Amino acid sequence: xxxxxxxxxxxxxxxxxxxxxxxxxxxxxxxxxxxxxxxxxxxxxxxxxxxxxxxxxxxxxxxxxxxxxxxxxxxxxxxxxxxxxxxxxxxxxxxxxxxxxxxxxxxxxxxxxxxxxxxxxxxxxxxxxxxxxxxxxxxxxxxxxxxxxxxxxxxxxxxxxxxxxxxxxxxxxxxxxxxxxxxxxxxxxxxxxxxxxxxxxxxxxxxxxxxxxxxxxxxxxxxxxxxxxxxxxxxxxxxxxxxxxxxxxxxxxxx
Amino acid sequence: xxxxxxxxxxxxxxxxxxxxxxxxxxxxxxxxxxxxxxxxxxxxxxxxxxxxxxxxxxxxxxxxxxxxxxxxxxxxxxxxxxxxxxxxxxxxxxxxxxxxxxxxxxxxxxxxxxxxxxxxxxxxxxxxxxxxxxxxxxxxxxxxxxxxxxxxxxxxxxxxxxxxxxxxxxxxxxxxxxxxxxxxxxxxxxxxxxxxxxxxxxxxxxxxxxxxxxxxxxxxxxxxxxxxxxxxxxxxxx
Amino acid sequence: xxxxxxxxxxxxxxxxxxxxxxxxxxxxxxxxxxxxxxxxxxxxxxxxxxxxxxxxxxxxxxxxxxxxxxxxxxxxxxxxxxxxxxxxxxxxxxxxxxxxxxxxxxxxxxxxxxxxxxxxxxxxxxxxxxxxxxxxxxxxxxxxxxxxxxxxxxxxxxxxxxxxxxxxxxxxxxxxxxxxxxxxxxxxxxxxxxxxxxxxxxxxxxxxxxxxxxxxxxxxxxxxxxxxxxxxxxxxxxxxxxxxxxxxxxxxxxxxxxxxxxxxxxxxxxx
Numbered sequence: 006x007x008x009x010x011x012x013x014x015x016x017x018x019x020x021x022x023x024x025x026x027x028x029x030x031x032x033x034x035x036x037x038x039x040x041x042x043x044x045x046x047x048x049x050x051x052x053x054x055x056x057x058x059x060x061x062x063x064x065x066x067x068x069x070x071x072x073x074x075x076x077x078x079x080x081x082x083x084x085x086x087x088x089x090x091x092x093x094x095x096x097x098x099x100x101x102x103x104x105x106x107x108x109x110x111x112x113x114x115x116x117x118x119x120x121x122x123x124x125x126x127x128x129x130x131x132x133x134x135x136x137x138x139x140x141x142x143x144x145x146x147x148x149x150x151x152x153x154x155x156x157x158x159x160x161x162x163x164x165x166x167x168x169x170x171x172x173x174x175x176x177x178x179x180x181x182x183x184x185x186x187x188x189x190x191x192x193x194x195x196x197x198x199x200x201x202x203x204x205x206x207x208x209x210x211x212x213x214x215x216x217x218x219x220x221x222x223x224x225x226x227x228x229x230x231x232x233x234x235x236x237x238x239x240x241x242x243x244x245x246x247x248x249x250x251x252x253x254x255x256x257x258x259x260x
Numbered sequence: 261x262x263x264x265x266x267x268x269x270x271x272x273x274x275x276x277x278x279x280x281x282x283x284x285x286x287x288x289x290x291x292x293x294x295x296x297x298x299x300x301x302x303x304x305x306x307x308x309x310x311x312x313x314x315x316x317x318x319x320x321x322x323x324x325x326x327x328x329x330x331x332x333x334x335x336x337x338x339x340x341x342x343x344x345x346x347x348x349x350x351x352x353x354x355x356x357x358x359x360x361x362x363x364x365x366x367x368x369x370x371x372x373x374x375x376x377x378x379x380x381x382x383x384x385x386x387x388x389x390x391x392x393x394x395x396x397x398x399x400x401x402x403x404x405x406x407x408x409x410x411x412x413x414x415x416x417x418x419x420x421x422x423x424x425x426x427x428x429x430x431x432x433x434x435x436x437x438x439x440x441x442x443x444x445x446x447x448x449x450x451x452x453x454x455x456x457x458x459x460x461x462x463x464x465x466x467x468x469x470x471x472x473x474x475x476x477x478x479x480x481x482x483x484x485x486x487x488x489x490x491x492x493x494x495x496x497x498x
Numbered sequence: 499x500x501x502x503x504x505x506x507x508x509x510x511x512x513x514x515x516x517x518x519x520x521x522x523x524x525x526x527x528x529x530x531x532x533x534x535x536x537x538x539x540x541x542x543x544x545x546x547x548x549x550x551x552x553x554x555x556x557x558x559x560x561x562x563x564x565x566x567x568x569x570x571x572x573x574x575x576x577x578x579x580x581x582x583x584x585x586x587x588x589x590x591x592x593x594x595x596x597x598x599x600x601x602x603x604x605x606x607x608x609x610x611x612x613x614x615x616x617x618x619x620x621x622x623x624x625x626x627x628x629x630x631x632x633x634x635x636x637x638x639x640x641x642x643x644x645x646x647x648x649x650x651x652x653x654x655x656x657x658x659x660x661x662x663x664x665x666x667x668x669x670x671x672x673x674x675x676x677x678x679x680x681x682x683x684x685x686x687x688x689x690x691x692x693x694x695x696x697x698x699x700x701x702x703x704x705x706x707x708x709x710x711x712x713x714x715x716x717x718x719x720x721x722x723x724x725x726x727x728x729x730x731x732x733x734x735x736x737x738x739x740x741x742x743x744x745x746x747x748x749x750x751x752x753x754x755x756x757x758x759x760x761x762x763x764x765x766x767x768x769x
Contacts, residue, residue: 041645042557043592046316054545058644060590064318064346075388083597085588088640089547089563097586097640098599117274119289119298124387126346131590131597133642135561136544154273157317157414159287159298162274199274199296236272239300243270243315247472330509342507375510408512453519 015184016173022184024053028177031167031227036147036238038155044131046156048238050148053181054138056090059148061156063128072127078120079127082111084145086134106142113146113166113195113205119159128158139182140168146195146205147231154239163235164204166195167227169220171212176220178227190216194224198232201225267305270471271297271312278310285311301414302471315471319345319413319443321391325382328403328441329393331372339372341380344410344443347390351380355394377403379439379447399439406437406449407456411467413444418470419463426466426476433483434459458486500602502738506714507594513715520700526711527556532752534707534760539656539767541664549665549686551768553657556709557647559591562639562657564665566686568628568677569636579626579634583612585641585654592646606736608641611655613732614692614723615639621662622687629672637665637686648710651721651734655694656764662686663768692731693760695753696721699741704749706756720749724757 016022026032032053041047044060051057067073084106088094110132118128130152132145143166150163170180171190185191190210196203203225212220261280265271277288277295284290287299288311297303301314321327321343329349333340338352356371372378379400385391395401411419420427420440431438436450436459446463450456462479469475506513516526529535535556544550549564571578585608587595600608615621626635639661641654666683698708698716708716718737725731730750735741741749 041559041590042647043645044590045318047590056544058590062589062593065593066346066348083589085597087561087563087586087642088584088638089544089550089565092546094565094567094638094640097584123346129589131588133588133590133644135563135642136546138546154300155316157299157314157412159317160273161289161291161296161298163272197274199276236275239272240270243471246469250469250472250478251474330507374505375508375513377509377511403511405511407515408509453524 011187012183014173015187016175016177022172022177024181028175029223031179031230032181034231034234036151036234038151038238039242044152044156046152046154046158048148048151048155050144052140052144052147053179054136055134055141055144056136057141057144057148058133058135059145059152060131061129061149061152061158062131063156063158064123064126065129067125067127073125076121076124078118078123080111080115080118080120080130081127082107082114082130082132082149084110084132084134084142086137090134090137106145109205109207110142110146110149114149114153114164116202116204117150117160117162117164117197118153119161122159128153137182139180139185140193142166142205143168143193143195147235151235151239162197162199163232164195164197165228165232165235166193166205167224167231168193169224169227171210171216171220176216176223178223190220192217192220192224194221194228196225196228196232198229261308263305263310265303267303269303270301271303272300273298277303277312281308283309285309287312287314314414316412317414319343321345321347321349321382321385322442323382323384325442326440327380327382327393327443328408328439328445328447329378329380329443331374331376331378334368334372334374339368341378341393343380343391343393343441344413344445345391349380349382349391349393351378351393351395355383355392355396357396372402377408377447379403379441403439403447406447407460409446409448409460409463411444411446411463413442415467415470416440416442416444418475419446419466421476426479429476429480430459430462430483433480434462434487455487458483461486508711508714512711516711516715517701520703520705525705527709531703531705532756534756535709537656537760537763539660539764541660541768547661548667549661549663551657551660551664553653553660555649555653555656555707557645558649558653559643559645560650560653560657561642561644562654562661563642564661564686565638565640566635566665566667567638568633571627571631571634575623576631577627578623579621580636581612581616581621581623581639582636583608583615583639583641583658585611585643587643587646587650591643595643595646606734607650607654610651610694610721610732610734611639611641611658613734614655614694615658615662617731618690618692618723618725620659620688620690620692622689625687628670628677629675632675633677635667637662646710648713649696649707652694652696652707655692655723656760659691659693660764660768663688663691663764690725691761691764692723692725693757693764694721694723694732695756695760697749697752699737699739699745704745704752706752720746722750722753724754728754728757730754
């Protein structure tokens with residue numbers, strides 16, 4: 006129906022990509038924390054054209070009771086895409102891809118959550134992709150860490166995620182949808198930055214071993230960059246309030 | 261032995277707070293030789309104990325905590341109570357005054373029914389079972405009037421203030437009776453709905469600005485602006 | 499199968515506060531009985547959709563995306579395009595929403611929004627015919643609840659209308675029975691702008707745009723969809739109690755009066 010044309014080149018002779026980025030450049034990222042009223046914790050991520058909302062509820066009573074674990078919280082994760090999030094409308098019913106992503110995202114976050122603190126409860130993570138443009142599982146993990154921290158769930162560390170790939174025979178950072186579709190490899194990675202521990206890695210395509218090593222290093226570096234942005238976003242709201250009110254106060258008392 | 265961050269500095273989960281011979285208190289954990297924050301909050305040091313005062317977190321029951329809860333179910337020998345914790349609380353019939361076992365169920369609903377609000381105290385809680393609460397005690401029992409305010413349980417200490425300073429200010433300036441549950445639920449009962457409205461606003465303001473300085477002054481000023489600077493001497497012990 | 503819902507998660511004295519205050523002419527958020535909460539409407543928020551809108555009604559937040567695709571017409575209306583409305587009460591929006599297929603609440607929500615649009619003939623479906631009897635445009639309106647603080651029906655209807663006003667279809671031509679897209683866009687043909695107004699009955703009073711606490715104590719609810727002319731094109735009564743005849747008439751009167759105010763705001767935002 007919608008005739009998409011295969012782009013001639015994904016990378017031009019100057020090393021510029023279709024959207025003008027360099028090979029080792031991230032798309033523009035915007036992170037907001039605590040933007041939903043009802044959820045215990047929430048975050049909103051924009052990365053390129055991705056628009057992802059994450060909410061966390063918990064720890065809360067396990068329903069139904071039989072799924073509860075006696076010595077730790079059960080972490081549940083649902084990755085779901087809105088029907089209007091993709092070029093062609095997607096049926097709202099969960100697809101096999103969404104189910105796989107729900108699992109790998111949960112496994113990316115579990116190592117960071119101190120779930121032994123809340124036995125017999127559930128910690129629920131709900132990810133809604135409002136618009137998707139490649140790398141959404143990484144953006145979702147980045148957002149989910151923020152939402153968990155915003156909910157006050159105790160964590161060993163935040164988890165930061167980013168994908169690397171190969172386009173035009175070169176290793177490139179943070180592939181867009183088009184680049185993933187017509188590129189030669191895509192590898193999403195999630196990291197606990199304080200410990201250099203990798204909690205998610207998937208790959209499809211073809212990479213020589215040296216290419217893989219280079220790609221992994223690039224991914225880890227980006228994850229650390231994204232980690233700094235996460236910390237800024239988390240603290241931002243409270244530092245802003247502090248500035249607002251402490252400044253007001255000092256003005257009034259004539260300091 | 262080294263403290264990486266200053267006192268009252270805002271810290272995110274996974275950030276290193278201290279290294280070496282410090283002890284790990286609340287909301288931090290130790291790995292090898294380092295102490296990491298596990299929650300977003302403000303760093304605190306008391307002696308050589310390091311901990312974090314969290315911005316947000318769910319309510320974890322502690323023995324002797326006053327709590328305000330809502331009856332959600334009536335059982336054979338007690339009631340199931342929602343105390344805003346990840347675990348439902350159990351109020352055994354034996355923990356009410358003036359009744360002897362066994363209790364026919366009909367009797368229990370006469371004491372507390374689904375939807376009633378109770379002022380209670382935690383008497384037991386551990387990792388293997390749900391919290392136990394009691395309504396035997398002065399000022400405990402069914403709440404019959406007032407407005408409910410729900411705030412993050414982590415802000416309750418700030419609402420109470422050092423030696424109760426903040427909460428007494430609130431009570432004196434608004435003339436309202438204010439019962440504070442450690443579980444983040446507050447019951448406000450005033451002579452007029454205007455007094456109650458201002459008390460409720462003040463409580464939300466404290467929640468929002470708990471991590472800042474000069475809060476007590478700003479609260480006092482806000483209430484003065486709204487209600488005109490009256491002061492009430494409460495006849496009851498707070 | 500539909501069953502009596504669970505009890506309200508509000509303590510009795512909380513419920514009494516809401517009801518008592520309303521009987522004295524005040525609502526818990528200081529509004530009058532005919533005031534809507536703060537309404538903020540943004541359009542074009544999802545570029546991949548043909549049209550989209552995000553609405554904040556108080557703390558309630560709803561996003562609607564419109565996708566227009568080609569499909570077969572219904573056999574009894576070979577010359578008309580198709581409108582279909584779907585709503586998701588996703589679990590992120592409220593502790594009371596569970597993951598799973600649409601339940602009776604999300605289906606009722608979708609069908610009430612649909613009814614307002616369909617009965618008022620808001621979209622000129624005949625203009626959506628591509629190849630009579632063979633191919634038509636299908637307009638998918640997907641309502642996504644993001645934060646539930648009451649009155650999802652009105653918030654969803656406002657977002658749906660704003661998204662439809664924001665919707666553009668790619669220009670096309672037919673070659674050998676296939677739809678080939680050309681550069682340029684045409685706005686969706688909109689003939690009527692229905693507005694739903696929902697009132698809740700609390701005690702003996704009717705209040706417009708109930709917030710979540712008010713919904714949890716209301717005895718009944720009435721939604722009326724008002725078209726450009728000021729007349730009613732759809733109605734839905736909800737809740738466990740009944741309305742008197744006078745109450746019903748009064749509710750529809752109030753709805754008719756409020757609709758214009760809301761319509762102005764949507765038109766302003768969709769400009």
